[in-house]
Amino acid sequence: MRSYLLIVLLLLLFVLPFGLLGLLAVGEQWRFPAALPPAYSLEAWRSLLAADNDLLLGLGRSLLPAGTVAALATAGGFGLARAITRSRHPARWEAASYLPYALPPVLLAVLIQPFIIRLHLSGSVGGVLVGLLLVALPFATLLLRSFWSGHITEYEQLARTLGCTPRQAWRRVLLPLAWPLLRTTLVQTFLLSWFDFGLTNVLSVGKVRTLTVQVFTYVGEANAQLAAVAALLLVVPPAVLLLLNKSTLLRKP
């Protein structure tokens, strides 16, 4: 009974904010102390269908860097983690991978901004990508380090003696073995970039208006309805990703 109550309570805690966002997204003239909006309108949602809608463009501007960063960080992290494992001083490299976390992302952005400006990437998606990769790549490397154990080397060597070329050993043995962890890393690095606000805002100097940046802007403008619509759009891709990755996340150890 107690566990049942706990589940209901947790579900309520999880669902209530989304219910509130839904009401904010369709409610009009909703002012304190009214418990519910006096009128409802789908105007903000309908406007999403317009070709030049800023929110949809923001969704695209968020998906592009987050997807690219997830793919590049996961692929790069996989290779780097292997290189670290094979290096003479793996512990030193691993410690160095933690360095980007010693600084808050905004501070990191401020520190790298002079370099971004000199590379003529300031205010561009490219600059944001470089900044996000600086955080996501070490994160992916640390996450994927656990994969390259001695056991995996044995699998690789066995595959080689069974007749695999190095490329075949990667494609037929290493990548399938790593796939569950690679999928998790893709999701994690995607979320890392997707929800980033500070670093993106500083490096893009307000020019790359991702969905997360837009949510903050609408909240700042006290535009509750558009902020709620943007926030709901913001949770769609992560929800889809978590759903697709459900089997990996819920797999028994």
Added chain:
Amino acid sequence: MSELLTVAHLSKQFGTQPVLRDISFSLSPGEVLAVLGRSGCGKTTLLKILAGLEAPDAGTLLAQGQDLGPVPPNERQMVYLYQEPLLFPHLSVFENVAFGLRIRHVVKAEIDRQVHELLAELDLSAHARKAPDHLSGGQRQRVSFGRALIIRPRLLLLDEPFGNLDAQTRADMQQLFLRVSRQHQITSLFVTHDSREALTVGTRFGYLDQGQLTCFPSVTEFVQDARTAVRQELAFWESIQQTLPASASTS
């Protein structure tokens, strides 16, 4: 009989630590060289050099007269079997056994025929569609054998392959190895720390200690060499037998 493998003056050291010292031996087709050695004697390094997974510091390796030095592991036809079966967890038993044929792009019908034949021989037909984690330790080791045998290796390199099995399964696997290696005329280098296992599976015998290999001309000399401790073991069992009552000993 022409030599299948000739190893001459092989040496290897890691840093300043010598691991293999001037190792020389040869193997004829169908022979099983059982090498007895304790942990850290250099046996894994020796097998890895033969498989092409490590490079020697000095010495030559010839397979039927061909210098193996520049030959990569995938072209040596020498399968290295670890203590763990290392079955690929993303593949079924059938696909694990078929692995070597798939990477060689053998036609599907031929793969089906060869794999089913081998699975039947290894008494694994009923498990063909199972995932590796649904098998017992002995069954996994049999699948591992099948995966190696199907590519018809010219040399099997076995690194204490039954070390993790219980006594009964280990004895069964030794018999299976004997049967299969005779039937397929497999040449092997079988490394173990168990003298009984060495005597069971070997047709020739060696002893590796501190990187130096002694190859014995006959089983008698292997048994009589004090380092192999076979005589000590025999003495132990004889002393046990003497302490047993006469009726228990005869039964």
